[in-house]
Amino acid sequence: MYHKEKSIPIKNSASALYNNLGVLRIAPRRLTYFTVVHANVVNMVSASWDGLNYSHRQLQSKEPNVATSASLIMQAAFCSLQSRELLVVTSQKGIQMYESDGSIMVYWHALDTPETTTAQAVFARGISAVPENYICVGVSSGSILVFDVPSKGTNISLSEVLDEHKESITDMASECSGSQECIADLVSADDGGNLCVWKSGEEFQLLHKIHGFDMSCSSVKLWKGTVVAGYGTGQIRLYEAVTGILHAEVNAHARWINSLDIAPFSGLLLSAGEDSLVRVWLLNLTPETNSVEIAHLHNECVTDTQICGAKFCDSDGYAFAVTGYDLGCHESPLPRVGAAGAGWRETVQD
Amino acid sequence: MIYILDQRLRAPNTSDDNSEKGVWSENDRKRVLNDIVGTLFSKAFIDELLKPQQLYSHRTLKTVLTRFAHASIMRLNPASMDRLYELMVMAFKYQVFLCPRPKDLLLISYNHIDTIREMVKDTPVVVNQVDESHRKIIEVYSSLSEGEFQLLRQTLLIFFQDMHVRVSLFLKMKAQNPNGRFALSTSGPVPHGVDVPGLIRTFDSKGREGRRSEFPTGGSYTSAVREGCFELHGDRVVRLGLNIYTVNHPEETHTSKAPSVQTNNTPNLLAKEELNLLARLMGSVKAENKPRAETGFRINLFTTDEEEEEAGDISEAEESMFGVINIQAMKDEQAASELALIAGQFTEPEQPETLGCSKGDDLLAMMDDL
DSSP states (O other): OEOOOOOOOOSSOOSSOOOOOEHHHGGGTEEEEEEETTTTEEEEEEETTTTOOOOEEEOOOOOOTTSOOOOOOEEEEEESSSSSSEEEEEEESEEEEEEEESSOEEEEEEOOOOOSOSOOOOOOOEEEEEEEEEEEEEEETTEEEEEEESSSSSOOOOEEHHHSSSSSSEEEBOOOOOOOOOOEEEEEEEETOOOOEEESSOEEEEEEEEEOOSSOOEEEEEETTEEEEEESSEEEEETTTTTEEEEEEEEEOOEEEEEEEEETTTTTEEEETTTEEEEEEEEEEETTTTTEEEEEEEEETTTTOOOEEESSSSSSSSSEEEEETOOOSSSSSOOOOOOEEEEEEOOOOO | HHHHHHHHSSSSSOOOSSSSSOOOOOHHHHHHHHHHHHTTTTTHHHHHTTOOOOOOHHHHHHHHHHHTTTSSSOOOOHHHHHHHHHHHHHHHHHHHHOOOOHHHHHHHHHHHHHHHHHHHHHTHHHHHHHHHHHHHHHHHHTOHHHHHHHHHHHHHHHHHHTTTEEHHHHHHHHSSSSSSSOOOEEEEOOTTTOSSOEEEEOOOSSSEEEEEEEEOOOSSEEEOOOOOOOSSSSSSOOOOOOOOTTTTTGGGGGGGOTTTTTOOOOOOOHHHHHHHHHHHHHHHHOOOOOOOOOOOOOOOSSHHHHHHHHHHHHHHHHHHHHHOOOOOOOSSSSHHHHHHHHHHHHTTTOOGGGGGGHHHHHHHHHHHHH
């Protein structure tokens, strides 16, 4: 169903984090941006579609002063809003927002860090654009910061702080189907597996809270009103966002799931975990019966690699890319299944 | 570290000249282990260790571990210490990487503690220290959630990132590939609390289970084993963290860099924050009062002394390439035992500055001398 393509080189290996791969397709210029986090650096590579040109850029986490040790980056993700695209980087010190090519930092928000190190870690993690003009970022305390983003310029401001979660935010996602009928705009997940479903606006409204079962939900997606959640137990669960009804439960992976992605036009779902496996599924919604089904389509094993990021490269799901812990560009010449950004493309049946 | 030192201390003497570097007697071996374990598990150090703090750099950790390795009459020269450090870090990486569930990091730690307790069982004072430390660790960490343990694990994995030193024992066990990467199996028991992959269950709006279907997993997984014990004593179930070194195969502790891998030797100037941390750690390790005469007891992590010398020459050459500033505060060659005294003095603010250097420079110099 998919065949392996040439690997995309990145400057450093990927760190073990949740959702550690950002992908942004720039159709007019026939290229795609990829971002991979390595400790306190974001590696960006711009890859031309013909596979001939790669250009690299590195973004550092912002330090308050030289005397402190480097601040680790927790996540980097592209946020596509109606009129602009930004790259958001979250770290132990705060939130940085860049133009999508990483050229200019347009906004910096510092987290409240205590004077002396406390037992509770402080960091920002969980990034989602929420149309029309919001970017939401999660914090280790469980708060969600809602930023208002103008169509251009640097006049970004903190609009609201949502305090519903009591545990660290792990991931967030907005409705990606493009459908206007969906009531829920955003889902947020935390370390206890709790999921909050929100409606956006000047004041975000909590529509429903789905309680977790003491197991971290590391990755979450929202598609056609369905929440797709991946857990540390290797399970994937599908919930109806607004009511919290459980549609399906899949014993998908033998280890922690680190990344989920959905191709919105086709309903293909990608899951990847520390068990070295990437799996492709198909989501099927039947509006009449209000049922959601999930069918397994394909497996790929990235040998000896704990996968930390997996994303489709396009909205149909024709190709996907994968990153794994410790995979980098100083590889030995031995044939390796996944160096840095390994890519797979759908095999066209003749 | 203790496992490796124990193996080397038991190893028969292979050098031609048997005179001063004699075979370690059982008493000496026990003394060294007791000294090291006693220092490592001292209240001051464990208290310092258990404070919330950031991830250490390799330089800091190596400095601290070198100090511990020299807590007794045993000495290691730089080349052997380098190799010891590589072995320790790669074994540590192996255990963290393959840890079945993040919480099992505790069980792996308890395996280490259990084995150490057994090694020093003839010295009640040290056993007490180990027990006390164990209790404190249980107190601090038992309440963390799985998500918090995973964050801890992810942070530790940053420390090990890009290290692919090949260890003979791991290669022999097929735990490591020739390119230095650890093997990840897609078969065997799933971790405790995880369901065997392969099942899809659907539910209706009333929560009643509907269809069940299966999918091919691409692996052959079996049910989870029982959960290990998190108390002071008990069956840990997890095997990682147990002693894998045996007396009869000293070649197991041979290492080599994986081909085409550049290890990062650039001397990163430690931020002031990290220097403060290092000073606190070193200050909490009790200074030793060993007589200078007892410096003839050396252990070698290489097969022959010649090999060790060669390895030392190579790494010295590499170091000098980067122009490391070497401020020699002491002229005395026996830096090892002096080190302990110097380090102990750093926590007292009224110490006069030596040679006009700042506290930070002294620490850096000390590390360069190691």
